Amino acid sequence: MISTIQLHDPTTSLIVSILAGSLGIDRFIIGDTGLGVGKLLTCGGLGVWAIIDWFMIQGATKEKNMQKLQQFLY
Amino acid sequence: MNSGRNKLYLIILVACFIGYIWLYFNTSVLGPKNNTLNVCLIKHFTNIPCPSCGSTRSVISLVKGNFVQAFKINPLGYIITIIMFLAPLWIIFDFLTKRQTLFSFYKKLELYVQRPRYAVPLIFLVIFNWIWNIAKGL
Numbered sequence: 080m081i082s083t084i085q086l087h088d089p090t091t092s093l094i095v096s097i098l099a100g101s102l103g104i105d106r107f108i109i110g111d112t113g114l115g116v117g118k119l120l121t122c123g124g125l126g127v128w129a130i131i132d133w134f135m136i137q138g139a140t141k142e143k144n145m146q147k148l149q150q151f152l153y
Numbered sequence: 154m155n156s157g158r159n160k161l162y163l164i165i166l167v168a169c170f171i172g173y174i175w176l177y178f179n180t181s182v183l184g185p186k187n188n189t190l191n192v193c194l195i196k197h198f199t200n201i202p203c204p205s206c207g208s209t210r211s212v213i214s215l216v217k218g219n220f221v222q223a224f225k226i227n228p229l230g231y232i233i234t235i236i237m238f239l240a241p242l243w244i245i246f247d248f249l250t251k252r253q254t255l256f257s258f259y260k261k262l263e264l265y266v267q268r269p270r271y272a273v274p275l276i277f278l279v280i281f282n283w284i285w286n287i288a289k290g291l
Contacts, residue, residue, distance in 0.1 A: 101194045101203055112263045113161075117168065119279070120233055122193040122205050124168075125175065129194055 081151050086144045089137040096136040100129040105136050109143045158256040162244050169237050176216075179209055204283040205229050207291040212237075227291070228282065 087109050096105035103118030123129030132139075195203040211230025215223040223230050243255045265271055 110267070112266050113259055114164075116266075117164075120205050120208065120229055120236075121168070121172075122195075122203055122208075125171075126192040126194045126197075 081148075084147050084151070086147065087140050089140040092136050092140045093133070096129075096132050100132055100136075101126065105132060106139075109136075109140050111139070111143070158253045161256055161259060162247070165240050166244060169241055172233075172237050175209070176212065180213060202283075202286045202289075202291040204279050204286060206286055207289075208233055227286065 092105050092109055095108055099105065101118070101123030103115035103123070106112070106115035106118055118124060118128060118132075121128070124131075191197055193203050193206055195201065196206055205227065207227040208230045211223045211227040212234050214226065215230055215234050240255070247253060247255050266275065
């Protein structure tokens, strides 16, 4: 079962974040749909959130991966 | 579970607060001088408007009661206005009644939107809006 989990590569989400962070696509990809919509509606949080996410997105991706794994560990 | 709720509510409240300040700044400081502050990264670098460019103008004209003009500038302004108006009230309601109705609604909505049946039409709507924005030259 554990092999069926779809994990995401932090480097991929970083590249997506740099290229299309203002549209929130990086957040959509890792499964944070709500925050992705928030970024999309606000032009990437007035451009500031988009830049902050360049540094945050790798950690967020790892956290999401961990959450998916934890469903199987407990 | 509770920390996830509080984190989401904090994010929403901070975002709404910045939104109110942004609106005030645009109407009171920039508005009278007819200046605009271009913060959109996409428009800054490529000169092409992004899907949500013009939503500040849309929200401002909505607040003034110009519903048709707001729709013509950017229909996304309607969604932003509803969220900015409703979300803080909903959070206050949740805190007073010690429940998490907004958090569970958010989680449910997230799961729904991720389904291709809803995701694909929504993506097309956003792309259509983007094309319209470019055609309007916002």
